Amino acid sequence: MWRTAVSVRFDLRGSALRAACVLAGGALVLTACTSNSESNAPDVAKVDVAKVDSIAAKVPADIKSSGKLVVGVNVPYQPNEYKDPSSGKIVGFDVDLMDAVGKVLGLGTDYKEADFEKIIPSIEAGTFNLGMSSFTDNKEREATADFVDYFSAGSQWAQQKGKSIDPNNACGKRVAVQRTTVQDTDEIPAKSKACVAAGKPEIQKVAYDEQSAAATALVQGQVDAMSADSPVTAYAIKQASDKIESAGPIFDSAPYGWPVKKSSPLSPVLQEAVQYLMDNGQYRKIAENWGVQEGAITKSVINGATS
Template sequence: MSKKVIALSVLILFVLVIGLTGCGQQTAKPAEPAKAKVLKAGADAAFAPFEFQDEKTKEYTGFDIDLIKAIGKQMGVEVEVQNINFDGLIPALEAGNIDVLISGMTITEERTKKVNFSKPYYRSGLSMVVKSDNNTLKSFKDLEGKNIAVQIGTTGANEAKKIKDAKVREFNNAPEAFMELKAGGVDAVVNDLPVNEYYIAKTGSKDAKIVGEPLNAEEYGIATAKKNTELAEKINKALEELKKNGEYEKIYMKWFGKKPPQ
C-alpha cells in the first residue's frame, strides 16, 4: 500500500469520526426565564372606592385593588385582576377561573359554606341614600312600601327584601342603582356605607344624601376556594404582615382619609 493511499485512508477515517461525534452532540438551548407566579383575583369593578376603573388610565384601582396587590407583593406573586359581576364572583371561584376574590364582600354564614374567608380586613355597615330634596325618608323604617334600588347579590339586597311591602329592584352594580335614584325610578338606594359616602362625595351632595343610622355592622373578607386552604393561610399571613409593617394603614389612609379602627 502506497503512502498516498495510507494518508487518504487516515483522512477519510478522521472525517468520519468528527462527523459522528457532531451527530451525538445537541446544541444547548438558552435557558428560558422563569415565569412569575400569577394570582388571579376577581372583583366587581363598579364598587368605588373599593374597586373601579380609572376613567383616564382604564386601569382597575381602589382600596381592594391596592390591598390585594400589596398582599401579592408580600407573597412574591404578581396579581392579575379580572372584572366579574358581583353575583358571579363565588361561582367563578368555585369553577377555578380565579384564585381569590376581593370585592367588598361581607363575611356571612351562608357564604362561608361555599368559600374560605380571610380574617376581616374592613368593617362596614349598610346605609340608605335618598334624593337631596327628600325630607320624608329618614330611617330604614320609613322605607316600608317604598321602591328601593340595590346591587344584586349583596347584603344590602338581602336586608331590603326584609322591609315590609318594599318593592326591591336589583341592579348589576352600584352606579346603575344610583342612576335609577337620580332618574326618580326609586325612592332610595340601600348599599354599604363607604360606597354611599363615596358617591355623595363625587356628586357634591347635589343629587343625593345619606339619611338615618347605619344598619348592621359588617366585616369584609378575602375569599378563596374551600379546597385551597394553603392559599387562605398565605393570604392571612400576608395581611397580618401588612398591618404590622404599616402598609395596610397607608392604603387605608389613601382611600378613606383616616386611620383604620383599632
C-alpha cells in the same frame, strides 16, 4: 357585599341597567349620572410595600411558580373596584390593598373580570386563586369558601338632599339596590314584609345590575332612597354631594373577606400578609387614601363571620 341562598349569597354586586345614561370610553358622561369610573385615583406610590421573605416563603408552590395571584373581580363598585377611564385599569381600595399583599408575597396581581355570582364557583374550579369584590363574610358563604377578612362594612341608606327618609320606616317608598346584594335579597324584603304585617304599603324595591345605576336613579329622583354597603354609599354621596346625602347611620356591620378555595393553604398566607400591613400602618394609609378608614380593622382573621 352580601346575599341570601347559598347559590346566591356569594356576592353583593352585579352588572347594570344604565337607564338614561350614556356609556362612553368606560365612563358615564351625562351630568346627572353617577360615573362608573374616576380618573383621580390615589397614587399608590405613596405606600411603598416591600417583599417579606418570611411570609413569601409560605406561598403555595403552584402560585409561587406562576409569579402571580389570579384574582376574580367584578366592576364597577366604587370606591372598592372600578375602571379608571384614562388607563382602562381596574383601580380602587380593594385593588391597592391586594396589590400591597401581592408585594409582601413577592407576587404580581392578575385581575380577571367575571360576573359576581361566578367568582366563587371559579375559585372552586381553580380558575381564580381568590376573589376580591367586597364580599361580605357570613356563615352561609363559609360553607362554600374560606374568607380572609380585611375590612368592616355595614349597610347605609342615602336620600335626596333635603328629603327625610327613615330606613326603619320606609313603607311605600321606592328604594334602589344593586341586584343580588344583601340589600336586595335580605334587607329590603324583610323590611317590606314588616310593613305589610303592620298594615302599611310594601317597600317598592327597584333592583339594578350595577351599583352606579342605583345611585344614578337616586340622583335623578327616580327612587326615594338607596341602600348599599357603607363605603359605597359614602362614595356615591361624595360624587354627588349636591344632590344626595346619608339617611340614617351605618347598621348591620359585618366583615369583608377575600374568598379562597375551602381549606386552601393560600388563606393563612393572605391573612399573614394583610396582618403585616395592618401592623406596620400601610393598610391604614391605603384605607385613608380612599377615604374608607372608618371601616378599617386591626386584626385579620379567617372565617370571622358571626352570622
